[in-house]
Amino acid sequence: MTTSALELKGISKQFPGVLALDNVSLSLQKAETLGLVGENGAGKSTLIKIIGGAYKASQGKILLANREVVFNSTQESLEKGISIVYQELNLIPHLSVAENIFINRLNQTNGFVNWKKLYNDATEILSSNGMADINPRAMVADLAIGQKQSVEIAKALSYNSKILLLDEPTSSLAGPEIQNLFKIISRLKEKEISIIYISHHLDEIFEICDRVQVLRDGKNIDTVAISETDTNSIVSKMVGRDIEDIYFKEEHSIGENILEIKGLNDHYLKNINLNLKRSEVLGIYGLMGSGRTELLKAIYGARKSKIESIKLNGKEITIKHPIDAIKQGIIYSSEDRKSENLFFGNPIWKNISYLALQTGSFSNYNFIAHGSELAKSKDYYDKLNVKAPNIEADVYNLSGGNQQKVCLAKALINEPDIILLDEPTRGIDVGAKLEIYKLIANLAGAGKSIILVSSELPEIIGSSDRVYSMANGQITQEFIGEEINEKDILRYCLQKDDFGVSA
Amino acid sequence: MTFIKSLFAKSEFIVFLGLLVVGAFFSFQSPVFLSSFNLQNIILQSSIMGIIAIGMTFVILTAGIDLSVGSVVALSGILMATMLNSGVNVALVLSINLVFGITIGIFHGFSITKMRMAPFIVTLATMAMARGLTMVVSDGRTLFAFPESFNYFGAGKVASIPVAIIIFLLYAITAEILLQKTVLGRNIYAVGSNIKAAALSGIRTNRILTFVYIASGVSCAIAGTILSGRLDAAMPTAATGAELDAIAAVIIGGASLFGGKGTIIGTVIGVLLIGVINNGMNLMNVPPFWQSFIKGAVIFLAVLIDSIKNSNEEAAI
């Protein structure tokens, strides 16, 4: 006999011009983990925000333990025992980890914050959840995005809520952190906590969920027990058609060295030597903190570093600022959409054209030729299949996956020769992922070179011609062709000591 | 219909409606209000504040603030007066004054970008230092009796239109074109909306930040020229509190202190609204203390309307 923890009946949500949810019902049992899947823009996050009190449903009812409730604010839902990790991180950058975890609940004595207790409590929460490597006194702005996500999770757990809603909690986590989260989830299950788990990684859904509910275009498609279904059937329910392959690689001939870097060092990266060939997809895999993002930023000039030599097409160049890289045809697309890539509050077309504007693409004597700017942006908006009411829409209102597509459009519009992609499929649904893999393959086929950083090993293996493994700020091994396999790459990423040999 | 809707979505339009309403109110209260003489007077008085506020708009668009404007206007006036009184050629004085404005801007830009100091603090320090220097240089006295050609910018007319108004309008139009039509302008908005993303998009953010403080410094220098010319005098206490009026005008005009949002047309309407309220209250003989109170209340109302509008657009998470 099961008891209902949370029930939604006939929920609809109308945004101006978009019906995000259309008569969606859901039931979550006590101690159950329910997977929620669907394409980008299917309405998953909107549903979570309605349960969390951030949005009001246009129609429908919410029942908590069989009693109808109305949430007018996020605070009210929190007080009723619902904790949420939102897809977009909501930490306050200039406060410490501990303050962020206990925000609104700072322990006070006579009006003064009891700092000692605060840090002790935070340490306790972090270490009991396997996140002891995060310093509770560190400022959130200084954390890597994966660590920020861990802090969000710790914060949600600290409320000891009966219901936990996780919206793509692993989008910035790598293998071990994900395993750690799963351990936490199974412990919570034992404590009879109910969980809704949103993810585009179906393997995760199959590993930890009891049932899975599929949304498409804001509608309920199906809800099935995990034991009675498989990946293919879920995918076809999500996209409304069959998808045979998940990965895509194309045979193409690889050219000469286009980029050669020797002796790149900074306070984190140690003696990096790297080369990239024309028409090559070079994968870089490493765990959180391995220095993969730092490496891309250092190449791009967005991070101070010392480089012995950097050659583009055999010629020595200097990159002191991203604009130098951009002018040489090198472009970087950041993994952190919200704080490093997009301009929230601005329309899609502006976001797409910012980078191209810097090289004078649509301007004469600094004056913007708006017609061609808009036309070219529209072109890439269509090419990448961004789903939005129109190109004037504020990027802030797009679903996570569609924001990611805008980031890619922004990087590609300038037709760079070398593209440094940092987690390009973060938060993107299966169908759209395949489109991006095809895009990467096409770019390589057309003579472009790509460095692909991803925390998903299968994605690296599925798209790369060559792979570097990274650990502790060093390149630990190079893998070519047949050598590219999961086991070996992982082995070279896990090593903690310093014996790593640069490739 | 959608056109009207989109009009109402613009904060500039709402402030403009506010300006009309306030104007209508005063024209009922005082027959003099709508006379062409009085209207010209309002615009003339607004033009000095307007030029300062235009510079301030640039700064606020990048999420910065410039508290030094009032003192810098005064110091610019005193410096020019000292030079003029010792017989320096007018053209040279005007050029040195512009260099002075640029220098102040570079100093602010350098402190903020290279020394990583907060705009609020740096410009607060300049505010005190510049005001102190006006006293030191002038010995606390008002300086006056400038050449006719110098006073032309503040007191001259072209076909019955005051030169100051013409300068103000041209300055506003140039600034708006720069902001809306050029890459530089787009980059200013970008820096204010997300400075990290701006840098990764290839924008030299330090240069943009320095530029906006130079724009503010130059605006003060121009305002200093017009003010001294109009009064034929430079006072060490001139433009005291101008920073508050300028910031208020920019915010009333729809800009956000968090950066990335605002326009020159909005600022100009904001300046005119404050000008109309000042003028109307004078015509109605409202006592000065109440004037200050009412102005404060208007600022509060403007920001309140903006914040309510924003919270309707999105539920806060």
Ligand SMILES: Nc1ncnc2c1ncn2[C@@H]1O[C@H](COP(=O)(O)OP(=O)(O)OP(=O)(O)O)[C@@H](O)[C@H]1O
């Ligand atoms: N505040 C908003 N204003 C207008 N439209 C919105 C708003 N929030 C979401 N939408 C729209 O509602 C739809 C559902 O968005 P939602 O974020 O729920 O999708 P999702 O399933 O979470 O997608 P993803 O997997 O990409 O995160 C999208 O079309 C989105 O553009």
Ligand SMILES: [Mg+2]
């Ligand atoms: Mg989502």
